[in-house]
Amino acid sequence: MARIDDLRQSSDDQLTEQLGQLKREQFNLRFQAATSQLEKPSRVREVRRDIARIKTLQAQRASQNSK
Template sequence: MTSNSELREMSDEQLEATAAEAARELFQLRFQSQSERLSTPSDIRKNRRLIARIKTIQTERSKAAEANSTPA
């Protein structure tokens, strides 16, 4: 599992790739949960939270970039 500090150290491209991978895995887990039993049902929650963390960091970065580019 990736911690917040590890996510914040990643570049924007790495965050995008991590989010895409987590979304793919979440899709597979949801599909698997409907067709058969999951060995660890908590993986769905972990992936959802990872995606939310990544999106939060991306939003923070975009707001910081807007604040720095806009003259006060």
């Protein structure tokens, strides 16, 4: 699980890369859930929340840059 403090120290490029990795993982987890091969169901929730954290941080940075 990504800590918000760690994410704040990341650059915009790093955040975009992490977001892409998390979205791929989320896609794979969906397939595992559909085929009943999901080993760790709690990971779905963690990934979803990490994606939300990154998107929130990106939105905050975008609003600061537009001011």
